[in-house]
Amino acid sequence: MIDFTDRVAFITGGASGAGFGQATVFGRAGARIAIADVRRDSLDDAVARLREAGIDAWGVPLDVTDRNAYARAADDVEDHFGDPVTLLFNTAGVNGFGSIETMTYADFDWMLGVNFGGVVNGMVTFVPRMIAAGRGGHVTSVASVGGFEGGRMVGPYSAAKAAVISLMESYAQALPEHGIGVTVLCPASIRSGIAEAHETRPETGAESGVLVDDGFVASLREVYSHGMDPEHLAMHLKRAIEAGELYAIPYPEVREQLERTFGNILDAVPDIDEIAPHGAQQRLEALEAFRAGSRRRVEAETRVP
Structure with missing residues (x-):
């Protein structure tokens, strides 16, 4: 069982939602926490809250799609804590709802860039450093139950999350020999601010099929208000990491959906x-x-x- 005490954890999207829940739970478990987020004001507030809870926390402004910035952030975190990162949480994510036939190149670039490209950047930045450090550790990426099945209104998002699941399955075949565990977290609904994810989207002036009108966003907020508490989700993740499990899917209500999906796949063979x-x-x-x-x-x- 992995001991989190004094390990340095790097958590993307750590200023709110699932990322902040992870920072809280693993910080309480003794890890030193570096949270990265594209929103500087939220980042500063989150670090202050973690420190008030007695957690050794530090914030790093980061756009996870910027590979050069990612490398600089990794260097800064190692310099700050004086130790390598041995717990990586690729948690930053965005979503945009709109019927798949209306999605544009810009919509795909944004959602795949953050949800999949951000995970790739995290893995390629930190995994070689973790191997070189020789201290073992664990890597976690947040995918989604939606990554197991496409959906008309979440096409780019589901495609990106499916790629994350496959990517982590691949790393799970290679990293254990280096003492590094791998877990892919596949949530359903989380109590978070992802309904407003479009507010962090870079202004490109490009056409978009993502629905952002006030009525639709309000309905999304209502849906996510009933989601799992981020700290509870992080506690389920911690248990999965301690147990050495590849998949963490702590939502019993999705079992029937997954049985149907994988049953249809097997029926085609x-x-x-x-x-x-x-x-x-x-x-x-x-x-x-x-x-x-x-x-x-x-x-x-x-x-x-």
Whole structure:
């Protein structure tokens, strides 16, 4: 079981919502907390609240889509705490609702840029540093239940979250050998300010299919007001990390939905005796041979002389 005491945690989107809940829960568990957020006023307020709770906290202004800024933020955090980051939480996220056929290039660039690109930037920035530090640790990325199934009104968002899930599954095959655990958190509704996510969107002047009228935003606020408390969500995440679990999905109400979704996928796969059984076996053997060869190559390249 991982001990969070004195570890340095880097949490994107940490000034509010799920990120602030994580900062609170893992800070109380003894971690030193660096929260990153694009909203400077909210960042300063969040740091003050964490410090009032007795948590060693520090704030870093950061647009997670800016790779150069991300590298500078990583350096600044290491300099401030005098230790490497060994707990990474890719939590920053945005959403924009609108029927998929009205979504524009700008809408896709924004939502995929933050929700998936921001996670990529976090992983590529910190994972090599964590491996080099040799202290183990844990990486968590926030995806969504929506990443398991597309939806007409959340097309770009669901696509980005599906990519996050797949990305973390890939890292989960590589990082444990370095002593680094991997968890992907897939929430449903969270009590947060994501209904106003469009307010952090850069002004580009481009056309958009995202609905931002007052009536629609008010209805979203009502939906999210009934979401899970961010601290409770973070406590579920902490338990999953301590248990070494890849998936954290603490929403029993989505079980039927997921069973239906994955049932439909499995129903599309025929039994081996229905379609060219000999060809299927040959394909399977070729794939296993490729995987075995790939594993041997990786082991040879990473073997310490």
